[in-house]
Amino acid sequence: MNHFEAKGGALCCEAVPLERIARDVGTPTYVYSTATLTRHLRVVQEAFAAVPTLVCYSVKANSNLAVLKLFAKGGAGFDIVSGGELERVRRVGGDTRKVVFAGVGKTEAEMVAALKAGILMFNVESAEELEALSRVGRQLGVAAPFALRVNPDVDAKTHRYIATGLKTSKFGVPFDEAMALYARSRKLEGLVARGLDCHIGSQLTDTRPVREAMTRVGGLYRQLKAKGFPLTHLDVGGGLGVTYTTESPPGVADYARAVIEPLKDLGATLVLEPGRVLVANAGVLLTRVLYRKQTPAKHFVIVDAGMNDLLRPALYEAHHDIRAVAPRKGRARTVEVVGPVCESSDVLGHARRLPPVAQGDLLAIMTAGAYGMSMSSSYNSRPRPAEVLVDEDRARVVRTRETFTDLMRGETA
Ligand code: LLP
DSSP, X not given: OOSEEEETTEEEETTEEHHHHHHHHOSSEEEEEHHHHHHHHHHHHHXXXXXXXXXXXXXXXXXXXXXXXXXXXXXXXXXXXXXXHHHHXXXXXXXXXXXXXXXXXXXXXXXXXXXXXXXXXXXXXXXXXXHHHHHHXXXXXXXXXXXXEEEOOOOOOSOTTTBOOSTTSSSSXXXXXXXXHHHHHTTSSSXXXXXXXXXXXXXXXXXXXXXXHHHHHHHHHHHHHHTTOOOOEEEOOOOBOOOSSSOOOOOHHHHHHHHHHHHTTSOOEEEEOOOHHHHGGGEEEEEEEEEEEEOSSOEEEEESOOTTTOOHHHHHOOOOOEEESSOOSSOOEEEEEEOSSSSXXXXXXXXEEEOOOOTTOEEEEOSOSSSSGGGOOOGGGOOOOEEEEEETTEEEEEEXXXXXXXXXXXXXX
């Protein structure tokens, strides 16, 4: 469900024609729908209403302040992975007591900032990190609340770059070592065990690995409680997939069942870290056709957005539907939609059937709200796109297009 629909032959975001946004703000531009964002958060919260749950939006998926503010207002907490993300949460007045901090490489400075901000817990990913957190807790004279992120060794059956729960992954501590590490934490000052954490991967389309991982971590949680660790929170990570093309991920209710059933008797507050499912289809990347070029092998449509603006196709061979904003009549043809960046991998859509397009036409790259702008760069010295948030019939620029001054900020010749 999303709020990008054709009305009178032209694609709109809620009640705003994308053509109007392109005219007023230029291209390339990310466009987000308030109604889709708020609806998705509510659907996830409601699916877990039967058990105590805290939904911590995974900031890395889309870290625009306006998006964070909507989620903060909707009662969400936040899953962060850096001091920069913590600062974003603070800037929008997010409740730092609802923040969980993950990542294999937190610096001590980041730990200090998060501890001072009073976050819910650190999801610790190694023995050495636990020692560092203990040092920081001692220095500040407080007990740093932590969960160990365990690696449940299940195959999430997702792209190898975004599967995180296998033994070979850099994430988490090996399942069998977790108990010993919790035991060790008792001897370290400046720490308090608050939870247990796992995350098996992203773009999950099958509930079986989820259920399997929950069963494993649920068992460990029970053992830890039996040994007297004062755990209150079980963080189940994020990862629920969305439909980019032919995937059929479980609905939120099915996902909720797979999570809740193995865990419902634990008495734990569940922490969820959804990213993609909340924001992916709430956003599109709006781009304009610069040129067409026919070679003996292919028809190219060259647009003004590139892999620096949306990296997913180049990095993961990810598929994003591409739609003409005002489709022309005529015979569809198979084209390569490519960007201006000097790399052969700068292909936004490979072998796409599109209606006829002409120079100046607008295309919408769909389902680009997650890991789009947040993974963008200025490679090829391309200023990064603007971002626009639509709310019913209003469109508001929530990040201005980068200027050349922004591009070279801090550089000296
Ligand atoms: N929690 C942890 C510990 C994570 O590592 C992630 C994502 C999430 C939650 C949120 O996962 P989600 O619900 O969004 O699947 N750039 C890739 C995705 C990388 C995901 C990294 N971790 C992409 O564009 O597909």
